[in-house]
């Protein structure tokens with residue numbers, strides 16, 4: 476209740492919504508999210524969790540300080556319903572790769588809307604997109620579409636099970652919300668380290684227990700012993716090939732070899748890593764070709780779209796399987812994907828992200844050293860993360876919470892994990908980010924030194940964010 480009162484007492488007379496976005500209009504003292512919070516209170520009565528993606532739940536940011544409801548977005552910026560302007564590094568938790576409301580993609584989408592979204596028959600563009608994916612992605616010989624990442628993983632696993640006639644799945648990383656995956660927490664805590672801890676698989680059929688097992692990223696011996704223990708029963712190995720670090724040398728080659736030796740289909744889930752490191756996926760950079768790969772999120776710059784691509788003989792099996800849904804032939808997502816991939820190629824997006832990442836890293840590291848805080852930017856340039864060198868998990872969570880809160884107060888949506896988009900190549904946004912992070916780091920350093928950091932947090936300590944084994 477304290478938090479709510481505080482919010483309503485703070486005044487915000489700024490309305491940045493229709494101003495050119497040349498600078499942040501906010502300071503830590505004028506920032507208010509009163510209108511957001513008022514909507515949130517009403518939404519809680521009608522929408523369980525208030526958002527559909529857990530990572531977008533207000534309770535996962537600095538509740539009462541972070542913005543909750545957006546009014547609009549453009550490039551790398553979001554305006555909330557209170558009129559606050561933010562430089563946003565979350566890129567909608569991954570789908571935005573060119574920048575919000577990209578002109579080229581949105582023109583293609585509007586033109587498609589004018590011609591109709593989904594028909595009783597299909598559109599030739601579905602072939603045009605398939606041809607593009609086959610040209611760019613090493614593992615792509617045939618292509619199927621759907622709408623989301625978890626759904627695409629589910630399709631890939633179904634195809635692998637259908638192709639091999641086997642049931643068992645070995646997995647590493649995060650692959651969505653469906654029964655086949657959450658079954659890993661039936662009778663054990665299989666998702667621990669791959670997602671966040673303590674997920675109760677409520678509603679997942681108990682009969683699925685034992686159908687899926689996790690394996691640890693980087694440990695070929697463990698994977699081999701699991702394959703041996705399940706000899707002749709493993710349908711597929713599904714994994715995120717990387718997150719923020721490139722795969723250790725020889726690791727993916729080793730997984731490929733083990734999958735071949737045991738007759739398991741190898742699936743790379745490139746939902747989060749795809750399109751940023753290379754347009755052919757991590758598989759192109761690593762030089763290891765899986766049997767099936769899954770792309771979603773950034774494929775279409777924010778319009779629902781996903782693709783499952785893979786080896787001809789395996790993918791062709793899906794024609795005989797019941798894998799079917801009305802909106803998977805939707806032409807808006809297909810038009811968005813064609814335009815997005817075209818722009819990613821034209822702008823040489825992987826080079827943009829490399830350049831951007833190296834600039835971002837230098838700025839974060841400089842902010843840390845100026846503030847005297849043990850923090851750094853880690854991982855590959857195209858998709859790094861921010862790390863606080865703090866051993867105690869409770870203190871680490873507190874530090875992250877204060878980081879998110881103080882950034883939000885100053886017009887910055889930035890936590891320790893984030894996604895670049897091409898709109899971030901904007902010196903004003905980068906300067907603003909560096910200035911804010913330097914202030915936030917200094918506040919954290921002071922709080923740690925004086926032992927009063929907890930008193931600087933006006934919200935709850937953040938819940939565990941998604942923990943990725945592959946990070």
Ligand SMILES: Cc1ncc(COP(=O)(O)O)c(C=O)c1O
Pocket residue numbers: 569623624625626628648649650651652715744745746747748771772
């Ligand atoms: C690697 C990976 N796979 C699957 C998913 C699920 O995608 P969606 O949220 O579109 O269902 C995600 C989402 O973050 C992801 O990162």
